[in-house]
Amino acid sequence: TKTVTDVVCPFCGTLCDDLEVVVSDDGKQLLEVYNACAIGAEKFLHSQAEDRLTRPRLQQEDGSWKDVTYDEAIEYTAQMLASSTKPLMYGWSSTNCEAQGVGSEIGEITGAVMDNTATVCHGTSLIAVQDIGIPHCTLGEVKNRADRVVFWGCNPAHAHPRHMSRYSIFPRGFFTGKGHKGRKVIVIDPRKTDTANVADVHLQIEQGRDYELLDALRVAFKGLPLPDVVAGIPKEQIYEAAEVLKSGRFVIIFFGMGVTQSLGKNHNIDEAIAVTRDLNEYTKAAIMPMRGHYNVTGSGAVWGWQFGFPFAVDLSRGFARYNPGETTSNDLLRRGEVDSVFVLGSDPGAHFPFSSVKKISELPSVCIDPHQTPTTAVCKLHVPVAFVGVEIGGCAYRMDNVPIETRKVVEAPEGMMTDEEFLEKVLVRIKEIKGE
Ligand code: SF4
Structure with missing residues (x-):
């Protein structure tokens, strides 16, 4: 070995x-x-599972599956996208930037809507950043400098299990030699999570009242009067938390879907960024979204430099349009505005509302995924591919926007294509069909 x-x-x-x-x-x-x-x-x-699928399969009228060749799968996908008026090309978060780049080119020549998992996750954070900017930093700075760590509406103990030991709570860094002992951790969550269990302070906020508590913190920083209770938290605790933050040398606020997808959405993040900006009056502070899929950040970066927008990019008019609420996947599916669906590197079947999944099942659809998922079960064509980061390398962006080159460690089963190879071939075929 x-x-x-x-x-x-x-x-x-x-x-x-x-x-x-x-x-x-x-x-x-x-x-x-x-x-x-x-x-x-x-x-x-x-990737070593015995029941792993290694060949594409097409769903038959009776719901059974028939194996097809990669060439047939490429033809099916190219024909579907080339003949659609407005295809939805969704996912892109569990693949490398190289594949995302080829996918963008396909989106451009087919007039597709390109959307990634931010649409149901940190899309609201991206809107807030466009609104008011963001005081940001890298995870390396967090490890080496942060002595005040806030987790707002996120539970890394379950969703990002090594985050706390590598960067945020436990490690000893250059200026944080005492590790956990030198840091104060505040968790804001309606639930008593495993992350809350290791925190110094747990503010058990009422569900959906994040904006109010964020606003109250800004008031508390200035020492101005507060009502007795805000968002279920007694004012004494809010003043105390404000002092803990102000007295730190470096504050980092991590936030998750508990804030981005609850009542207030992007306005919550506007306010969280404003809290961070206010804190910079007293000390150094930064804020960072806890991005979920390993390369959702990369997808936003690639589209950012190609189209100017990080998600929900509508290319159907021949130029890039962006209007979350209109050009976002679930809104398009609900209004019946797309006529085919292509999914790569995500599982909307598991995460979208039932009505959207039903719409996908009624449309011509293709899913590219190494696993069998609820999405592959409803799509007409399932194309298994090599695992990115295991059987093929490529670039991915960490949650702090740092690009990292992933590594190939093992060979893919013989004859299996990668995301990028499959997309390249589909692109060539679409160009032929369109006579370009
Ligand atoms: Fe775990 Fe992988 Fe996430 Fe690290 S990157 S916390 S090993 S899932």
């Missing part, structure tokens, strides 16, 4: 880059994964 070091985990936005993977001498079998959390390790090990 041999050990591959400095392997990057292609699961969550923490993008841990210190994994060690043991593979067989011929590089065909992945045997052990070290340093990863349980979900990260499972992603690697799943």
